[in-house]
Amino acid sequence: MKYHHGVPYLICFLCLWCGVAAAANTTAAADRFLKQLLSAEHDGMGGSFVGTTRGANALGSNPAGISVAEGSRFALHARRFPRTIATISRRDALSDNVYNDDRQYEQRAAGIQTLNWAFPLGKTGTLGLGFAFAQEGAFRRVNHEGKALNSFPENNIALGLSYGVNFFGGTGIGFDAKWLRSKVADAAGNEHLGHGYAYNVGIIQQLGDAIQVGVVVRNLSNGLSFSDTTIARAMQRDVVAGIAYRRQMSDVAFRIGLDAHPPFRDGIRANIGIEVWYRERIGCSIGYLRDTEKRYASVLLLDAETFETEERLWKAEGVCFGLGVRFGSLIVNAAYTPQFTPAAAADERVYIAQGEAIYTFSIGQVF
Numbered sequence: 124m125k126y127h128h129g130v131p132y133l134i135c136f137l138c139l140w141c142g143v144a145a146a147a148n149t150t151a152a153a154d155r156f157l158k159q160l161l162s163a164e165h166d167g168m169g170g171s172f173v174g175t176t177r178g179a180n181a182l183g184s185n186p187a188g189i190s191v192a193e194g195s196r197f198a199l200h201a202r203r204f205p206r207t208i209a210t211i212s213r214r215d216a217l218s219d220n221v222y223n224d225d226r227q228y229e230q231r232a233a234g235i236q237t238l239n240w241a242f243p244l245g246k247t248g249t250l251g252l253g254f255a256f257a258q259e260g261a262f263r264r265v266n267h268e269g270k271a272l273n274s275f276p277e278n279n280i281a282l283g284l285s286y287g288v289n290f291f292g293g294t295g296i297g298f299d300a301k302w303l304r305s306k307v308a309d310a311a312g313n314e315h316l317g318h319g320y321a322y323n324v325g326i327i328q329q330l331g332d333a334i335q336v337g338v339v340v341r342n343l344s345n346g347l348s349f350s351d352t353t354i355a356r357a358m359q360r361d362v363v364a365g366i367a368y369r370r371q372m373s374d375v376a377f378r379i380g381l382d383a384h385p386p387f388r389d390g391i392r393a394n395i396g397i398e399v400w401y402r403e404r405i406g407c408s409i410g411y412l413r414d415t416e417k418r419y420a421s422v423l424l425l426d427a428e429t430f431e432t433e434e435r436l437w438k439a440e441g442v443c444f445g446l447g448v449r450f451g452s453l454i455v456n457a458a459y460t461p462q463f464t465p466a467a468a469a470d471e472r473v474y475i476a477q478g479e480a481i482y483t484f485s486i487g488q489v490f
Contacts, residue, residue, distance in 0.1 A: 152277060153281075157183070158342070160253075162487075163445060164445065170394040171367075173365025174327060177192070181287070182299060183253055183281075184323075185363075186299040190295035197239065199237070199485065200236070203234050204232065204234065205462075207229070207478030208475070209476070210473070211473060212471065213471050225426075235255065236256050238255075249287045250284075251283075253282070256279070259278065280303070299323045300320060305318075319348060335366070343360055374401060379396070382394040391413055394414075413439070436466040438466045443458060454488075455486055456484070460481045462480055
């Protein structure tokens with residue numbers, strides 16, 4: 124069958140798992156930024172994207188998906204991270220039933236904006252252009268006139284070029300390259316600029332009429348260049364494998380997506396979701412995600428009122444929801460997903476005082 128010609132390519136990608144999914148001890152802030160360039164359409168499905176992404180939404184996630192772009196299309200995504208406060212309580216040394224507030228994490232409000240454009244080139248493939256900007260917190264600099272200057276405490280910028288092509292009618296292969304500029308602040312509040320490049324390589328294989336499987340290798344990079352060698356600069360390479368099932372029944376279309384992020388060093392990392400559309404006019408989705416990552420984050424010691432940086436495992440786990448509406452060639456999506464929060468040790472408890480959810484909005488237009 125013609126759908127199986129691309130299976131050897133898929134096997135080659137699977138063989139990269141052992142050599143590519145290497146973890147870095149300390150990763151740059153831009154690493155997490157690049158892994159969050161998903162649309163609300165996929166956030167509502169629990170963040171599953173490898174086998175379901177198509178067209179302009181594939182830029183920044185699995186570039187193989189742009190090979191099936193239906194017409195020239197742009198997609199605008201906005202992701203909002205609310206201010207998050209998490210308090211760690213530690214068990215009292217004299218009583219197992221008493222917990223005392225020990226330290227507190229605070230993440231300032233942040234946001235990511237993404238603009239993607241896909242240009243089909245006929246039989247030669249599809250070209251994609253992408254721009255993404257992430258900022259954390261409000262303006263903090265003020266000039267001598269008392270006016271706020273356009274400078275954020277931390278921000279990341281990515282400019283990307285993608286290319287995808289379809290072989291044998293059922294195999295899509297894609298590649299994207301991004302130029303990165305990252306501005307971060309150290310423990311003393313001093314700002315540092317870093318630059319670098321990162322690459323994604325992906326494949327999607329059609330099996331029959333309803334099933335797609337895919338693999339994407341993300342954040343292939345030599346890291347960012349900072350003049351201060353104490354600033355984290357490494358990028359953690361990541362491999363994600365996924366499968367999607369699509370079916371049309373009369374006026375109802377639905378799809379199911381499942382992704383896995385091996386190897387599972389810090390627990391299961393997976394995304395699963397289902398999306399249903401009625402007459403291609405209104406759709407809804409529900410999903411579940413479980414993700415983990417190690418972070419070097421600043422924590423406030425409550426007793427001493429001083430800050431220190433510590434390594435801790437952070438988790439995002441819970442139900443996701445999404446809603447979509449189509450107006451002619453315009454598609455609007457919105458989604459809700461759980462926020463990453465610090466994981467508690469055996470003798471600790473975590474209390475989230477503020478900021479437990481992430482909100483995503485997407486607008487797509489086909490020309």
